[in-house]
Amino acid sequence: MTGYIFVALAVLVAVAGWRRRSELRRRTRPGVTDEIVQRIETVGRVDAEDVEPVDLELARAEEDEFWAQTWDEPEENW
Numbered sequence: 001m002t003g004y005i006f007v008a009l010a011v012l013v014a015v016a017g018w019r020r021r022s023e024l025r026r027r028t029r030p031g032v033t034d035e036i037v038q039r040i041e042t043v044g045r046v047d048a049e050d051v052e053p054v055d056l057e058l059a060r061a062e063e064d065e066f067w068a069q070t071w072d073e074p075e076e077n078w
Helices: 002-027 034-043 056-068
Strands: none
């Protein structure tokens, strides 16, 4: 009886893992394909319509804010 429960749980875990993996694959964009590599070699770039351009002003402001923070020196406990 215990063996059947173990097998049933193992099957459930395997199915859940398989479904999760397939869901993650569906969500992620495809990797670099041969077509993309050829386009980079001939044109020098790949345009993506679904990617928003980076807001450089916002990035600069956040970087300035980061570097303006004061950092406490770590306490040395000897």
